[in-house]
Amino acid sequence: MSRFRYSILPRICLIFSILVLLSGLWVLWLSLGRPMPTIALACRQAETASLLPHGRTAARGSIRYQVTTWRPEAWLARRYGDDVRVYSFSRVYGVFWEEPWLEFYAPDSDFVAFPADATLISISERSYAVTPMAVCDLPDAARLEADVIWLGDWEDDPAAAVAERGVTAELTHAGDCIWVGPALSISGPDDPGGSIVDGSVIVCCRAYDAEGNLLAVYDPTAG
16 A cells, blocks of 8 residues: 555656646647647648648748738748649747748749738738749749739729839749749829728739840739
8 A cells, every 4th residue: 555655646646747738738739729840840730731742842931021910920832743832921929830821822833923921011001011922934034023013903004003103123033933022012002992902912023034035924914
């Protein structure tokens, strides 16, 4: 009896305490949205949850916005064969990474541009923070240039809107087929006839070869 009280019982209590602690940590982890210690693990977890194969990381980078209501801190581009998915990530308590947001899906495309992390800064000032990106598999592409604009649903002349208030940026090669530009601040039109939420951020992009010859144009407003 003494052996049970002084030797076996403390061990049982210790094991039980450890199980209770691990159960509590498990519940806490689930309540926080299943954060992971690295971006790669968070991405693989999201792929498994979405029944996707585990892709290959094509490129990654950080996101830096000075003023924003949304706090993405990093992006990751993953290859799934010829398809590309771009995710954005935010931290939890400065240590772990939340489950990523799917920012863009490019299915088997040689050239497509998009606004990764388009974040509404201010409705009253009609402004967005945007990181323009592109997927470009053109073998001769040496330079990419993008026009970024917030286009209202009521605007019927996209080309004129781009010429009037579009913000032009040079994209740099981030790795594999991924090109990324700097964080930009863009504004909607002064016309009060529409709301800033009645529209979308558009990226028009041009690809050039090393001699400056135009290779291709991606314009989602055309046609």
